[in-house]
Amino acid sequence: MPPKQRHAGSATTTSTTPSKPSTSSYVSTSAKSHSTSSTDASEIARSVWNKYLSKTPQRVKLLDSFMAFLVVVGALQFLYCCLVGNFPFNAFLSGFSATVGQFVLTASLRIQTNPDNKSEFESISAERAFADYVFGSLLLHFFCVNFIN
Amino acid sequence: MRWFFSFLCAALLGLSSALSSSGSRLLVVLEDVAEKGSYGGFFGDLEARGFHLAFETPKSPSLALLKFGELAYDHLLLLPTKAKGLGPALTATQLLEFMKKEGNILLALSGDHGTPTAVQSLLLELDIHLPSDRNSLVVDHFNYDGESAKDKHDVVLVPFPKVVRTDVKDYFGGEGVIAVPRAVGQTLGNESPLLAPILRAPSTAYSYNPKDESEIVEDPFAVGAQLNLVSAMQAHNSARLTILGSAEMLQDAWFEAKASLNGKAITTANRDFVAKVSGWTFKELGVLKIGKFVHYLDEGVSKKVNTSSAIPENNPSIYRIKNDVTFQVPISEYVSTHWTPYTPPSGDNIQLEFSMLSPFHRLNLSPLSQTANATLFGTTFKTPDQHGIFNFRVDYKRPFLTNIDEKRQVTVRHFAHDEWPRSWQISGAWVWIAGIWVTVGAWVGFIALWLYSAPTEKVGGKKTQ
Numbered sequence: 001m002p003p004k005q006r007h008a009g010s011a012t013t014t015s016t017t018p019s020k021p022s023t024s025s026y027v028s029t030s031a032k033s034h035s036t037s038s039t040d041a042s043e044i045a046r047s048v049w050n051k052y053l054s055k056t057p058q059r060v061k062l063l064d065s066f067m068a069f070l071v072v073v074g075a076l077q078f079l080y081c082c083l084v085g086n087f088p089f090n091a092f093l094s095g096f097s098a099t100v101g102q103f104v105l106t107a108s109l110r111i112q113t114n115p116d117n118k119s120e121f122e123s124i125s126a127e128r129a130f131a132d133y134v135f136g137s138l139l140l141h142f143f144c145v146n147f148i149n
Numbered sequence: 150m151r152w153f154f155s156f157l158c159a160a161l162l163g164l165s166s167a168l169s170s171s172g173s174r175l176l177v178v179l180e181d182v183a184e185k186g187s188y189g190g191f192f193g194d195l196e197a198r199g200f201h202l203a204f205e206t207p208k209s210p211s212l213a214l215l216k217f218g219e220l221a222y223d224h225l226l227l228l229p230t231k232a233k234g235l236g237p238a239l240t241a242t243q244l245l246e247f248m249k250k251e252g253n254i255l256l257a258l259s260g261d262h263g264t265p266t267a268v269q270s271l272l273l274e275l276d277i278h279l280p281s282d283r284n285s286l287v288v289d290h291f292n293y294d295g296e297s298a299k300d301k302h303d304v305v306l307v308p309f310p311k312v313v314r315t316d317v318k319d320y321f322g323g324e325g326v327i328a329v330p331r332a333v334g335q336t337l338g339n340e341s342p343l344l345a346p347i348l349r350a351p352s353t354a355y356s357y358n359p360k361d362e363s364e365i366v367e368d369p370f371a372v373g374a375q376l377n378l379v380s381a382m383q384a385h386n387s388a389r390l391t392i393l394g395s396a397e398m399l400q401d402a403w404f405e406a407k408a409s410l411n412g413k414a415i416t417t418a419n420r421d422f423v424a425k426v427s428g429w430t431f432k433e434l435g436v437l438k439i440g441k442f443v444h445y446l447d448e449g450v451s452k453k454v455n456t457s458s459a460i461p462e463n464n465p466s467i468y469r470i471k472n473d474v475t476f477q478v479p480i481s482e483y484v485s486t487h488w489t490p491y492t493p494p495s496g497d498n499i500q501l502e503f504s505m506l507s508p509f510h511r512l513n514l515s516p517l518s519q520t521a522n523a524t525l526f527g528t529t530f531k532t533p534d535q536h537g538i539f540n541f542r543v544d545y546k547r548p549f550l551t552n553i554d555e556k557r558q559v560t561v562r563h564f565a566h567d568e569w570p571r572s573w574q575i576s577g578a579w580v581w582i583a584g585i586w587v588t589v590g591a592w593v594g595f596i597a598l599w600l601y602s603a604p605t606e607k608v609g610g611k612k613t614q
Contacts, residue, residue: 058602066595070588077584088578095581098588106595134596141589148572148582 063110067103074099094147101140109133168199170483171251171432172223175200176214178207178239179228188228190401194424198433198485200224207236214238214247224431225252227268229259229396234266241271248388255430257396260286260303260331275382276338277392280370282358287332287376287394289354294328295409301359304330306410307378309422310348316496317548320434321347321425325418326410328403332394334376343382345548347391347426350376379426387551391430399423433485435549440479440523442541442557447473447529467560469568472532476501476541478514479523480553490524492516499526502542509533514543536563 056064077096086092112121112129121129175195179185182204185192192202203222205212207230213221225247227239244254244267258264263283272279289305298304309323327348334356337344356370378394397403404420428434445463468474480499482491493499503510510533514526532539539561545553572578 059599062595062598062602066591069591073584073587073591077581080580084577084580088572088575088581091572091575091578091581095584098585102588102592130599137592141585141592144585148578148585149569 057115060110060114063106063113067106067110070099070103070106074103091148094144098140098144101144102137105133105136105140108136168486169223169431169433170436171253172220173200174220174222175202175224175226175431176222177202177204177226177228178212178230178235179204180206180230180232182206184228187400187402190404190420191399191423191427194420195427198428200431206230207232207234207239212236212238214243214252215250220247220250220252223252225254226427227254227256228399229257229262230265231262232265233263235268239267241267241274244268244271245274248384248390249386251386251388253389253430253432255391255393255427257393257399258333259396260284260333264333272335272392275390276341276344277380277382278336278338279333280356280358282360284360285333285356285358285370287329287334287350287354287378288357289351291353292351292410294330295412296407297330303359304328304408305332305350305354305378306408306415306417307348307351309418313346316494318435318494318550320429320549321422323418323421323425325421326408326415327419327422328398328406328408328417329378329395330397330403332378334371334378334394335380335392336371336375337377337380341382343384344380345383346377346380348377348379348422349374350378381429381549383549383551385552387436389430389432391426393426428485429549432551433483436483436551437491437545437553438481438483438488438523439543439553439555440481442543442555443477444541444557444559445475447475464557465559467562468532469562469564470532470534470536472561473529474532475527475529476514477517477525477527478543478555479520479525481523488522490519490522492524497547499543499545501528502544503530503532503539504542505535505537505539508542509535509539532561536561 053061074096077092077099081092081096109129111117112124113126177185177192179188185204196202214225215221225244248254256268258268258279264279269279286303287305288302290302292306293299293302294304294306306326306328308326310321312319312322329348332350334350334354337346350373352373354376355366355372356376357366377392380392382390382392384390393399398419403417404423406417406419408415408417425434443463444465446465446468478501480491481488483489498513501510501512501514502508503512510530512528512530514528517525517527519525537560538558540556540558542556543553572582
C-alpha cells in the first residue's frame with residue numbers, strides 16, 4: 001500500500017495488473033481525480049471497492065457474495081458453539097463443515113471460472129467446472145445431512 | 150430279612166428327618182467309649198436334634214473320616230484323649246482334608262489332658278495359638294466358681310457373649326452364666342479373616358500353669374480378653390471348626406450345675422450355650438442359601454418402546470449401556486430345622502456388584518418381599534456407560550454366616566447406530582440443522598442465479614476480451 005500512496009500514477013498500473021487493460025483508462029481517471037487526497041485510508045478503500053465493482057465480472061461478483069454469505073453463516077454457527085456449547089458435537093461439525101466445504105468448493109469454482117485465470121485452465125471449460133461444482137456440492141450436502149442424523 | 154428292611158426303613162427315615170442343613174452323621178472320638186456316660190445329656194440333646202452319633206476311639210482300626218474319597222461322616226466331635234498322638238486316622242492333614250470336603254469339626258480341649266500334637270499342628274496351621282506348656286489353664290481370681298474351685302480359681306464363670314459389632318448376627322447370646330472349668334485358652338492370629346472369637350475370657354483372667362511352682366506368674370501366655378475360651382474358624386468353603394477350650398463344659402456335671410459367683414448362688418447355663426455352639430458348628434445355624442438370580446431389562450420409564458413390560462424376558466445374556474436393569478435374588482437362612490427368610494442385621498446390607506474387573510456399581514439390595522422360605526432382595530440400576538463383559542455378583546461374607554459368592558456373566562453392548570436420538574430431537578442441534586439447510590438453500594439460489602445470469606455475462610465477458 002505505501003508505494004500506491006507515494007506515486008498515484010504508478011499505483012494505477014499496479015492495481016490494474018490483475019484486471020484487463022481495456023478497463024484501465026476508467027480506473028486511472030478516477031484515481032487521478034482523488035490523487036490529492038489519496039493519503040486517506042478510507043479513500044484508498046473506496047477506490048479499491050470502486051475498482052472491484054467496475055472491473056469484476058458479474059459472475060465473479062455473484063460468487064464473491066455467495067462466499068461472503070457462507071462466511072457469515074459459518075461464523076454465526078461457530079459463535080453459537082462458543083456461547084452455548086458443542087453438545088450434539090456431530091451437529092456442530094456437520095453444520096459448520098457444510099459452510100466451510102461449500103466455501104472451498106465455491107472458491108474452486110471461482111478460480112476455475114475467473115476470466116483472469118483463463119490461461120491456466122485452458123483445458124477446463126466454465127461449464128465443466130460448474131458441473132464439477134454441482135456434483136461436489138450435492139455430495140457435500142448428502143454427507144452433512146447424513147452426519148447430523 | 151424283615152428286620153433288615155425295617156432297619157433300613159428306619160435308617161432312611163432318620164436320614165430324611167435330619168435337622169442339620171449339611172447332614173446328620175456325627176462321629177464322636179473319645180478316649181474310651183465307656184466315657185460317653187458323662188456326656189449323656191449333650192449326646193441326648195444332639196440325638197434329639199436329629200444327629201446320628203457314632204462313637205470311636207482314636208485307636209480303633211475302623212476309624213476313617215473319609216471313605217472312597219468322600220465324607221464318611223458329616224461332622225466330627227473330638228473329645229480330649231490322654232494319648233499324645235491321635236493315631237494314623239486323625240492326623241492334621243486328614244482333619245484338614247475332612248474340612249476341605251466341607252466336614253465340620255467341634256474340637257474340645259482340656260487342661261487336664263494336654264493337647265494332642267495332631268491338633269496342635271492343625272491349629273497352628275489355622276493361626277490359632279495354644280499355650281506352649283501342656284498344662285496351662287485359664288484362671289481368674291474374680292470370676293471363679295466358689296463351690297468347686299474355691300482355692301484353685303480355675304472354673305471361670307462368664308456371662309453369655311455379646312455381639313462385638315452391631316452389624317453381626319447374634320447366634321450365641323443368652324441369659325445366664327456359663328461355667329468354663331479348667332479351660333485351655335487360645336489366641337487368634339490377626340491376619341486370618343476366617344477366625345472369630347465366640348467366647349472371650351473376662352478381663353481379669355490369665356493363662357497359668359498349675360505345675361509351675363513359682364508364686365508369681367511371669368510373662369503369661371495371654372491375659373484378659375486376648376484369651377478365647379471358645380473360638381471359631383470358618384473356611385472359604387464354609388466348613389466350620391469350633392475350638393472349645395474346656396471339654397468339661399459339655400459334661401452333665403456342668404450342664405445345670407449349682408455354682409456361686411462372688412458369694413451369689415447361681416445355676417450355670419452351659420446346656421443352652423453348648424447347644425448353640427454345637428448347633429452353629431454342625432450347620433444348624435447361620436447357614437445361608439442363595440437362590441436363582443433374576444435380572445431383566447426394566448423398560449418402564451427410560452425407553453420409548455414398552456411393548457411387554459408385564460412379562461419381561463428374564464436373564465438376557467446381553468444389555469446395552471445405560472439400560473435400566475432390575476436384579477432380584479432370594480436368600481434363605483437355615484434356622485435349626487428349616488429354611489427361613491433371611492434378614493440381615495441392622496446396619497448390614499447385602500450388596501450387588503456389577504463388575505468388569507472392578508465393580509462399576511456396588512449397590513445395597515433391599516428386601517422386596519418374603520416367601521415362607523426366602524426373602525427376595527432386589528435393586529434397579531442403570532448399566533454404566535462402558536461396554537464389555539460384566540458380572541452380576543453377590544459377595545456376602547460375614548462372621549458366623551456361610552459365605553455367599555455368586556456371579557452371572559452378561560454382555561453390555563454399546564448403542565447401535567439407529568438407537569441414537571435423531572438430530573431434531575435435540576433442541577441444541579437446531580441451530581446447526583438450520584445452518585446446513587440455509588447453506589443448501591442459498592446454494593440452490595446461487596445455482597439458479599448463476600444459470601440465469603450466464604448468457605449476458607458470458608457475452609459481455611467475450612466482448613470485453
